[in-house]
Amino acid sequence: MFLLLFRKSTDPRDQPSPADMQAGYMQWKAWMEKHAKEILEQPPPRSGAKPGGASAVCRAGAVTDGPYAEGKEVVGGWSFVEVESFAHAVEIAKEVPMFPSVEILEITTF
Amino acid sequence: MTAPDLPEHWFRRELGRLVSILSRRFGVHRIELCEDAAQTALLQATQSWSSKLPDNPGAWLYRVAHNYVLDELRREKRDERYLAEVPVEYAQQEVHDDVLRLLFVCADPAIPPESQLVLALKTLCGFSTEEIALRLFQSEDAIHKRLQRARTRLREHAEVQSIDPERVESVLHMLYLLFNEGYSSAQPDRVIRRELCDEAFRLAVMLKEDPAGALPETDALVALMCFQAARFDARVDGMGGLLLLEEQDRSLWDRELIERGVVHLTRSARGATLSRYHAEAGLAAEHCLAPSYAETNWEEIARLYEVLERIAPSPLNVLNRAIALAEWKGPDAGLAAIEAIDAPSWLLGYYLWDATLGELHRRRGDRDRALAHTQRALAAAPTNAEKALLERRLKKISK
Numbered sequence: 001m002f003l004l005l006f007r008k009s010t011d012p013r014d015q016p017s018p019a020d021m022q023a024g025y026m027q028w029k030a031w032m033e034k035h036a037k038e039i040l041e042q043p044p045p046r047s048g049a050k051p052g053g054a055s056a057v058c059r060a061g062a063v064t065d066g067p068y069a070e071g072k073e074v075v076g077g078w079s080f081v082e083v084e085s086f087a088h089a090v091e092i093a094k095e096v097p098m099f100p101s102v103e104i105l106e107i108t109t110f
Numbered sequence: 111m112t113a114p115d116l117p118e119h120w121f122r123r124e125l126g127r128l129v130s131i132l133s134r135r136f137g138v139h140r141i142e143l144c145e146d147a148a149q150t151a152l153l154q155a156t157q158s159w160s161s162k163l164p165d166n167p168g169a170w171l172y173r174v175a176h177n178y179v180l181d182e183l184r185r186e187k188r189d190e191r192y193l194a195e196v197p198v199e200y201a202q203q204e205v206h207d208d209v210l211r212l213l214f215v216c217a218d219p220a221i222p223p224e225s226q227l228v229l230a231l232k233t234l235c236g237f238s239t240e241e242i243a244l245r246l247f248q249s250e251d252a253i254h255k256r257l258q259r260a261r262t263r264l265r266e267h268a269e270v271q272s273i274d275p276e277r278v279e280s281v282l283h284m285l286y287l288l289f290n291e292g293y294s295s296a297q298p299d300r301v302i303r304r305e306l307c308d309e310a311f312r313l314a315v316m317l318k319e320d321p322a323g324a325l326p327e328t329d330a331l332v333a334l335m336c337f338q339a340a341r342f343d344a345r346v347d348g349m350g351g352l353l354l355l356e357e358q359d360r361s362l363w364d365r366e367l368i369e370r371g372v373v374h375l376t377r378s379a380r381g382a383t384l385s386r387y388h389a390e391a392g393l394a395a396e397h398c399l400a401p402s403y404a405e406t407n408w409e410e411i412a413r414l415y416e417v418l419e420r421i422a423p424s425p426l427n428v429l430n431r432a433i434a435l436a437e438w439k440g441p442d443a444g445l446a447a448i449e450a451i452d453a454p455s456w457l458l459g460y461y462l463w464d465a466t467l468g469e470l471h472r473r474r475g476d477r478d479r480a481l482a483h484t485q486r487a488l489a490a491a492p493t494n495a496e497k498a499l500l501e502r503r504l505k506k507i508s509k
Contacts, residue, residue: 006157015149015153015238016153017236017237017238017240017241018121018122018124018125018149018152018236018237018238019119019121019122019236019237019238019241020238021121021152021153021155021156022116022118022119022120022121022122024156025116025121025155025156025159025160026115028156028157028160029115029160031160032160032161041161076153076157077154077157098156098157
């Protein structure tokens with residue numbers, strides 16, 4: 001299982017306008033529908049970082065192993081995805097709309 | 111787990127509603143904080159709602175935005191009154207009143223009319239600074255400065271932030287400017303221009319339906335907007351080129367809007383006030399109701415321009431009256447009226463001045479003068495659409 005952490009900029013100049021948000025809402029809808037099978041509707045009751053698990057950050061289509069957050073970024077949301085491979089989680093993360101950066105973290109439930 | 115599509119402009123409209131309710135609750139002097147809160151709640155909604163829409167989306171947004179404001183105020187520890195538990199109520203009927211109140215707040219006579227527009231577009235219509243800059247042909251920086259100054263005024267004059275009936279005139283003028291900005295703008299994108307007209311129309315209808323704004327002038331302004339909007343799309347050809355009134359396909363005019371305009375114009379004919387909106391709506395009605403260009407009642411149009419000139423003096427009214435006179439009595443009568451204008455230098459350099467003179471000389475058969483004036487008009491024309499129109503005219507003269 002993977003946690004996707006969405007980060008956004010706090011710079012007032014980077015904020016989406018309501019018209020952008022309307023477009024963003026449609027993109028979210030499309031993203032959720034496309035990955036409905038993998039995205040969990042409810043967060044798992046107990047979870048933690050998987051020791052030695054995989055992690056990466058996806059920013060503007062590029063996947064790197066850090067830095068995870070840039071100066072003016074804050075966490076704006078998250079999703080849990082249940083997929084069999086890290087590569088699949090990265091593919092889903094790449095398609096997250098509206099957020100400039102998505103951190104992918106392998107987790108374990110207990 | 112799929113949420114329904116939302117109506118067009120839903121987020122923009124919802125931002126206006128949120129800012130209106132929040133600024134009533136927390137004070138217009140905190141309008142910037144209210145805007146941030148509305149923005150944050152909407153952004154949260156884009157993600158949270160994409161799997162399932164809440165039962166009452168308006169109330170959901172209000173709760174999130176309201177909590178944001180409380181958190182910020184607690185963080186600032188500025189206002190002890192709000193540290194106590196504040197009930198979160200959301201009454202749909204009150205929202206309408208709040209939006210109207212914010213409209214009156216924006217029309218503060220101490221704020222320059224251009225800045226009132228910017229403030230309304232930002233707080234009530236949900237446009238970003240960048241989107242406003244694009245729509246009003248100003249730099250983003252200029253828009254930002256206008257907003258800052260307007261907010262400073264609101265911050266410092268919390269005492270005048272209710273619906274003040276004396277402000278109706280200022281509200282009407284602001285909506286008139288907003289509509290014209292969309293209707294006559296040089297902005298080439300028709301969809302963008304139409305949006306400004308729609309916003310002005312929406313707010314004017316809202317004003318008309320409230321006792322505080324239900325004046326004859328308001329009906330006249332709504333009538334004017336109906337008549338103009340009815341012809342919005344017929345003014346351009348398939349390629350986006352401007353069409354003259356006489357070239358427009360009148361079957362494309364929106365009959366339903368014209369009928370609505372007639373209803374409002376009739377209703378506006380009460381009381382003793384004859385506003386510029388009455389005169390302009392009357393002019394637009396004459397055009398909309400004429401079966402053809404040739405059958406237009408030019409005598410009545412010339413008369414209405416005279417009325418308009420008395421209410422809102424401008425040499426442009428005299429110029430327009432000259433055009434009507436030329437249609438009614440011939441080009442010589444039009445030229446005589448133009449010669450009688452004591453034209454200021456800006457008017458002499460204005461492309462419509464030369465364009466009109468060129469056309470009237472053409473009708474008299476004076477080809478040389480017609481060419482000279484039309485060429486001068488072409489050189490001064492502000493947009494490509496107008497240039498194209500004048501080039502067509504030049505060809506017609508040269509034939």
